[in-house]
Amino acid sequence: MYPTPPSQPKKVKCKNINHPLCYASEHVCPAPCPSQCDVDCVTCKPVCKCDMPGAVCQDPRFVGGDGITFYFHGTMDKDFCLVTDNNLHINGHFIGKRNKNMHRDFTWVQSIGVLFDKHKLLISAENTSSWDDVVDRLSVTFDGRSIVLPETVGSNWQSSTTSITRIRDTNDIVVEVERLFKITAKVVPITKEESRIHNYGITDDDCFAHLDLKFKFFSLSTEVDGVLGQTYRNDYVSKVKMGVLMPLMGGDRKFKSPNLFATNCPVTKFKGNHGEDSSLNLQLPSLRCQSGWNGLGVMCKR
Structure with a gap:
């Protein structure tokens, strides 16, 4: 595992x-x-x-545009608005485990849904029990079309607006839309050491593969909002308690989204034209995979 x-x-x-x-x-x-x-x-x-600023990693740990680090736990199996602006909207799907000794879930970002212009981009970590770095668990769809890249560094797919490139043979890509954003997405598992230190209780049934993300934005407005987006406003003052081990960002209710491609969270700023299907709840990839430590084979089932 x-x-x-x-x-x-x-x-x-x-x-x-x-x-x-x-x-x-x-x-x-x-x-x-x-x-x-x-x-x-x-x-x-x-x-x-x-x-680095714009990072969303681990449990989930954010580094805001202001350089301040904070945690936003959200709720397992729910979606939250990470960034919302007049021409860009990004939601994150959180997976997790309930700790009976705590009043919150352990959570990680498993997928992001990105809306811009009239396009929809979905980046997901596929569900898997066993982990091997040579097996690709990264799923990407663009406007409903599955994007399959050869498992070679530098492999690239392009449309008139978007470039998707592998920066490692597997599990690591960069997506760029000129003058709008650059997203680096890497699929990572919960390691045995992480589970031990944080008492996650990860078992052999699921290694909770999730995304480590790095965002870079090129044209945010002064009205941008969302868990991460708000930290890029010039007038933003951090609400997290500084000097503590885990500075927490609240506001789950105002950032909650019905699904990955909904644009009606309470703080939404998005003005893109997506028609009536903009809130469709697309089914996320769910694969169960087993592979040997030597990476010689893999078998997956939906």
Whole structure:
């Protein structure tokens, strides 16, 4: 069920030529994210993607546009508005487990539904019990069409508006719409160590594969809202209690959405024209997979 940690940390380089003192310099990813990080070319240091503004990772841990880290737990098996603006709307579907000793669910973001112009983009982590990095558990649909990319770094699909590219052979893509957004989405499991530390109680039935996300926005308005979106407003003042171990963001009720492609959450700003089917509750991919640790085979059932 659990993944094998990488034997050697990944090495990354600064790719921004506007920082000549750091450009092309090589850095080793830090211990918290040995297999995936970026170089902050300003400080010339490696940084975990989940520690950068626009990140949504783990249980779910957000890093706002203001740089402040907070947690928003939501509710398992429910959908919440992450970003809503006049030309962009992003909902997240939360999966989770109930802890009988707590008054909340352990939750993770399993899928996101993205609406822009007249388009619908769905990015999902497929349900699986056993985890192997070489088996792809990432599902993408664009306007209802399943997008299948060859399992090779650099594989790309493009439409007139959208580019989808693999940045690893499996489970890791970047989606970009020019002048609107760039989303990096990686499917990750709950590891044995994470389950032990946080008392998640993960069993062999489900490793709770979910998405680690990194958002970059290019044209947000001053009215943007949503769990993450509100933190990009110039007048936004963080409501989370600082200086505590887990600063929590409330407001579950005002961010709750009927489904992944609904645009009628209480804080909605979206003005896109999607017709009468904009609130259709699309069925999420659900696969049960078993694979050996050596990655030689996989069998999945819907």
